[in-house]
Amino acid sequence: GENVEQHPSTLSVQEGDSAVIKCTYSDSASNYFPWYKQELGKGPQLIIDIRSNVGEKKDQRIAVTLNKTAKHFSLHITETQPEDSAVYFCAASSESRGSTLGRLYFGRGTQLTVWP
Amino acid sequence: DSGVTQTPKHLITATGQRVTLRCSPRSGDLSVYWYQQSLDQGLQFLIQYYNGEERAKGNILERFSAQQFPDLHSELNLSSLELGDSALYFCASSVYTGELFFGEGSRLTVL
Numbered sequence: 569g570e571n572v573e574q575h576p577s578t579l580s581v582q583e584g585d586s587a588v589i590k591c592t593y594s595d596s597a598s599n600y601f602p603w604y605k606q607e608l609g610k611g612p613q614l615i616i617d618i619r620s621n622v623g624e625k626k627d628q629r630i631a632v633t634l635n636k637t638a639k640h641f642s643l644h645i646t647e648t649q650p651e652d653s654a655v656y657f658c659a660a661s662s663e664s665r666g667s668t669l670g671r672l673y674f675g676r677g678t679q680l681t682v683w684p
Numbered sequence: 685d686s687g688v689t690q691t692p693k694h695l696i697t698a699t700g701q702r703v704t705l706r707c708s709p710r711s712g713d714l715s716v717y718w719y720q721q722s723l724d725q726g727l728q729f730l731i732q733y734y735n736g737e738e739r740a741k742g743n744i745l746e747r748f749s750a751q752q753f754p755d756l757h758s759e760l761n762l763s764s765l766e767l768g769d770s771a772l773y774f775c776a777s778s779v780y781t782g783e784l785f786f787g788e789g790s791r792l793t794v795l
Contacts, residue, residue, distance in 0.1 A: 577724075602783065602784075604786075609688065610788055610789075610790050611774055611776075611786030611787050611789055612727070612774070613786065614783045614784070617782075634689075636739065636782045657712070657726075657727060657788065663782070670695050671717070671742070672717075672729070672730055672784055673729070674719075674726060674727040674729075675726070677726055677727075
């Protein structure tokens, strides 16, 4: 099955700085790569996603890049704010493969702390 | 609010007992997924149902079982509970593929 690795496991930045979280995946059939944010006591919530026919996607202060050849994708958060502090998970999925359709394989998560 | 409802939010029970966790997916979503989240294992996929039928199984123990009912709600049954089963159990739903919408989880503590 798919194996998703995520780094770093913890990340501390000063408010206003940028944060970058990186993930790699193993299954070349994966074609959907979402990023989830989990705040304390809540379930993961999608913040941005990218499909394999696109190399980069941006939504205000967050962006995701995908390198299919190298099988890695990254989350970039610019102008970080204290409310960005949370655990971030990357995931990979195949939207075209039989029984695993829709199943997300998650990385282990990154605890991001933004200091005021 | 994701639209996915999970009950109970918290559950404390003893080893050897059996519990049932319940999930109501978003209106219109046919797929339901169960994930287990623990500190040492991250978010582990347990099982997926689509329109009442099992679609995929992950690292689900034989002591655990699930089903999705005709009204699309799902239940996860955990039996012969062990201390190591203490975790957050999340249900998520989706239309078919793409974004998963997660509930707020059921925190299980086994004493």
